[in-house]
Amino acid sequence: MISLTxxxxxxxxxxxxxxxxxxxxxxxxxxxxxxxxxxxxxxALPPEVKLxxxxxxxxxxxxxxxxQGKWRVxxxxxxxxxxxxxxxxxxxQKFGVRGVIGKGGMGEKTLAACKxxxxxxxxxxxxxxxxxxxCIKAVRGVYxxxxxxxxxxxxxxxxxxxxAVVTMDAHGNSLHREVFQASAAALQxxx
Amino acid sequence: MSTLQESLVELIRSTSAEIPDDVQDAIVRSLEEEKxxxxxxxxxxxxxxxxxxxxxxxxxxxQDTGSILFYVDCPAGFDQIAFEEAAREAVKLATKKGYLRxxxxxxxxxxxxxxxxxxxxxxTHFHQHRSPEVEVRLVLKGGGCENVGAQYSLPNExxxxxxxxxxxxxVILDAVLQAQGKGCGPGILGVCIGGDRATGYEFSKKQxxxxxxxxxxxxxxxxxxxxxxxxxxxxxxxxxxxxxxxxLLGVKxxxxxxxxxxxxxxxxxxxWAYRRQGVRLDANNQIAKWLY
Numbered sequence: 374m375i376s377l378t379x380x381x382x383x384x385x386x387x388x389x390x391x392x393x394x395x396x397x398x399x400x401x402x403x404x405x406x407x408x409x410x411x412x413x414x415x416x417a418l419p420p421e422v423k424l425x426x427x428x429x430x431x432x433x434x435x436x437x438x439x440x441q442g443k444w445r446v447x448x449x450x451x452x453x454x455x456x457x458x459x460x461x462x463x464x465x466q467k468f469g470v471r472g473v474i475g476k477g478g479m480g481e482k483t484l485a486a487c488k489x490x491x492x493x494x495x496x497x498x499x500x501x502x503x504x505x506x507x508c509i510k511a512v513r514g515v516y517x518x519x520x521x522x523x524x525x526x527x528x529x530x531x532x533x534x535x536x537a538v539v540t541m542d543a544h545g546n547s548l549h550r551e552v553f554q555a556s557a558a559a560l561q562x563x564x
Numbered sequence: 565m566s567t568l569q570e571s572l573v574e575l576i577r578s579t580s581a582e583i584p585d586d587v588q589d590a591i592v593r594s595l596e597e598e599k600x601x602x603x604x605x606x607x608x609x610x611x612x613x614x615x616x617x618x619x620x621x622x623x624x625x626x627q628d629t630g631s632i633l634f635y636v637d638c639p640a641g642f643d644q645i646a647f648e649e650a651a652r653e654a655v656k657l658a659t660k661k662g663y664l665r666x667x668x669x670x671x672x673x674x675x676x677x678x679x680x681x682x683x684x685x686x687x688t689h690f691h692q693h694r695s696p697e698v699e700v701r702l703v704l705k706g707g708g709c710e711n712v713g714a715q716y717s718l719p720n721e722x723x724x725x726x727x728x729x730x731x732x733x734x735v736i737l738d739a740v741l742q743a744q745g746k747g748c749g750p751g752i753l754g755v756c757i758g759g760d761r762a763t764g765y766e767f768s769k770k771q772x773x774x775x776x777x778x779x780x781x782x783x784x785x786x787x788x789x790x791x792x793x794x795x796x797x798x799x800x801x802x803x804x805x806x807x808x809x810x811x812l813l814g815v816k817x818x819x820x821x822x823x824x825x826x827x828x829x830x831x832x833x834x835x836w837a838y839r840r841q842g843v844r845l846d847a848n849n850q851i852a853k854w855l856y
Contacts (some may be wrong), residue, residue: 435624458691478710499626500611538606
């Protein structure tokens with residue numbers, strides 16, 4: 374496993390290739406459907422949310438407040454990324470995002486943006502909410518909570534050794550494209 | 565809190581945190597079959613660890629705690645209104661306790677009031693039977709896998725699918741191909757051949773109440789189930805769509821009568837985080853027996 378530690382520089386990101394297993398350590402920001410549409414339509418990013426050279430995580434966590442009033446993430450796996458395909462390339466360009474964590478992969482537009490601007494798609498294990506929540510060491514903040522509700526808010530999370538697989542790299546390669554083509558061909562032979 | 569509410573909260577907790585034994589067995593078997601050192605194997609190892617951790621911590625297996633679908637078998641005269649009231653209260657409480665995510669959004673306003681209760685949530689399907697027993701089954705179905713479900717109207721020229729079992733096979737396998745890893749595979753298919761658009765999907769989801777090792781009593785459907793399972797696992801889509809040997813853990817197919825004009829094949833996809841539990845309630849609404 375490759376250790377991918379903040380700061381997430383262009384060099385580090387471009388050194389990754391499809392199939393690499395990484396453990397991510399640093400700060401990540403969650404953002405899913407409502408946030409993507411909002412930012413794409415020109416909504417203002419809260420100033421605390423530093424996406425430049427940062428990582429965006431497609432995730433709507435279960436978050437509880439403990440007795441001291443501190444947030445605690447109790448379940449936090451990735452959500453399906455393809456829904457953000459209409460917006461992702463724009464956000465990568467506009468905000469200088471270096472990594473997108475999600476599941477299921479994304480399309481050609483995002484892949485092209487990854488190549489052009491130096492970004493990778495990091496596939497986390499869908500449904501593995503407990504394993505992934507254990508990698509979240511602290512909740513540093515929450516933004517746009519009033520507007521979008523807890524699952525859709527931007528959560529600022531400190532992660533340690535968060536496991537993911539590079540399935541789209543900054544060199545134009547996509548595991549999702551490969552597997553789709555190979556499986557479509559295999560199916561043709563079996564019809 | 566009524567005893568019925570307490571029992572339902574416990575059913576929700578268990579469903580959200582504990583995968584049924586038959587599903588866990590299937591995941592363990594698929595892990596043994598994947599090639600060592602592949603990302604498919606890594607994915608299944610994380611899945612296995614996640615199942616253990618969720619159970620141990622009594623926390624959601626997946627943060628998307630899904631659509632809340634109750635299936636109730638009850639005798640005639642059973643108070644359905646009281647059950648639905650208790651179910652709504654149990655859902656609110658389970659959400660407060662973190663067994664369920666605040667997961668229900670008003671489709672018009674986009675507001676999430678954080679209770680998980682609203683039109684269509686939870687959904688309860690009642691079925692009356694002659695026996696005095698009350699059985700409550702619960703399926704929590706996440707949105708990722710729900711989104712890759714598909715309904716085909718046959719004939720489908722593009723897929724060369726006619727109105728016969730071979731046509732059904734073609735469209736079901738197309739649904740698997742299109743889903744790739746997006747539904748959090750390895751997945752389980754629930755299928756209904758026939759019905760109208762609504763009952764087709766409803767029947768397809770009811771298939772998720774079956775256990776994985778069971779066999780379809782209808783020979784033609786049993787053969788189709790086995791064939792689709794085997795073929796899908798030869799496509800190399802693999803866990804999470806990473807490539808690999810395990811694309812599906814099971815296929816369950818039912819039929820419903822159709823109109824001469826219609827021939828729907830409705831395919832529901834269930835993720836590996838297959839949350840399904842059930843209880844038999846005693847006369848005092850306490851849990852007398854777990855069904856899975």
